[in-house]
Amino acid sequence: MPIINRIAEYTPEMTAWRQELHQHPQICYEETYASDFVAQKLAAWGIEVHRGLGITGLVGVLKGQPGTGTIGLRADMDALPMQEDNDLPYASRNPGRMHACGHDGHTATLLGAAKYLAETRNFAGTVHFIFQPAEEGGAGARAMMNDGLFERFPCDAVYGVHNAPDLPLGQAETRVGPLLAASDKVSIVIKGYGGHASKPHMAVDPVLVGAHVLVALQSIVSRRTDPLDNAVVSLCQFHGGSAGNVIAAEAELSGTVRTLKPATRDMIERSIAQIAEATAMAHGATAEVTYTRMYPPTVNHAEQTALAMRAAARVLGETAVRSDVSPLMGGEDFSFFLQEKPGNFLFLGGGATGRENAPLHHPRYNFNDDLLPVGASYFASLVEQELPKG
Ligand code: NI
Numbered sequence: 001m002p003i004i005n006r007i008a009e010y011t012p013e014m015t016a017w018r019q020e021l022h023q024h025p026q027i028c029y030e031e032t033y034a035s036d037f038v039a040q041k042l043a044a045w046g047i048e049v050h051r052g053l054g055i056t057g058l059v060g061v062l063k064g065q066p067g068t069g070t071i072g073l074r075a076d077m078d079a080l081p082m083q084e085d086n087d088l089p090y091a092s093r094n095p096g097r098m099h100a101c102g103h104d105g106h107t108a109t110l111l112g113a114a115k116y117l118a119e120t121r122n123f124a125g126t127v128h129f130i131f132q133p134a135e136e137g138g139a140g141a142r143a144m145m146n147d148g149l150f151e152r153f154p155c156d157a158v159y160g161v162h163n164a165p166d167l168p169l170g171q172a173e174t175r176v177g178p179l180l181a182a183s184d185k186v187s188i189v190i191k192g193y194g195g196h197a198s199k200p201h202m203a204v205d206p207v208l209v210g211a212h213v214l215v216a217l218q219s220i221v222s223r224r225t226d227p228l229d230n231a232v233v234s235l236c237q238f239h240g241g242s243a244g245n246v247i248a249a250e251a252e253l254s255g256t257v258r259t260l261k262p263a264t265r266d267m268i269e270r271s272i273a274q275i276a277e278a279t280a281m282a283h284g285a286t287a288e289v290t291y292t293r294m295y296p297p298t299v300n301h302a303e304q305t306a307l308a309m310r311a312a313a314r315v316l317g318e319t320a321v322r323s324d325v326s327p328l329m330g331g332e333d334f335s336f337f338l339q340e341k342p343g344n345f346l347f348l349g350g351g352a353t354g355r356e357n358a359p360l361h362h363p364r365y366n367f368n369d370d371l372l373p374v375g376a377s378y379f380a381s382l383v384e385q386e387l388p389k390g
Pocket of ligand 1: 135
């Protein structure tokens, strides 16, 4: 079965929703436009709407034929704080805000599935449509859980998707185990002793110390991490000094750490503190390390991954769905759901000839609307497969 026929008929409508959402991007718990838009649509289709989970997040509850099974389907609604560089009739109307990750498409996709399932109710049990805020760094998934998401709306399993412009349209990728990395932040403040640039012996130069720390930290991946494991330590900012003839009193390094295994994450957190503090001490300075754990790794469950692949194969064909792919070192806050509930996260290809296929988070990125009926058919197939009528 390719795209569900009824859903194919929704394509112009889903495209209009997606392009409207694209014009009104908002970030990090400010997603009132998308939240109102989704609530109004769900209610119009007779789906029960519960708002205010994670501030702008909401849940739609749809009951099919009598049954005890429950399934959670998730879409993220937030945009990014960046300026769009697309010449489109439906380009962003909010300066400095852009749907550059395709969450407008994810929202329209899940709405399409919700409309179809509300119309057909060809399943037994309950579907929870989870529309979350603040995926981009704000941990909106965790905020919804803190507001009682899974206590109020129990889910036997949860499923989510992300579009992938570098994967051809009609293909899907996922894997059992870690699919995406844990994503953490690190900041290191080096404190030296400021002074005149001509009298370095009277000062402790934190810029020099910071340079030693920066280089030394690169040995964590090359010398302390198992060569067959995966990790990234990227120190992307180095700030210090205000003039060419002044030795600064302080300098700061900051960056990100990506890991797939809890033990590796622990080791890198410990190693950064040890190396930074000891390197600073060796130069007569101090280092204050702040390591902040942001998103856990996105770890797919084996059983639900097999089920997700089956549902995706019904839409795209057996050979179009791969599970032998490598994990990516990006982060995703669907990971919080997967720590609590079994489930799967899957990439749906959106790349096609005749379009630019700019990468996610690029100022010329644009969600491929041809993916809307594919994603909606995937979600609908998953529900009909997992909650079959008796
Ligand atoms: Ni995204």
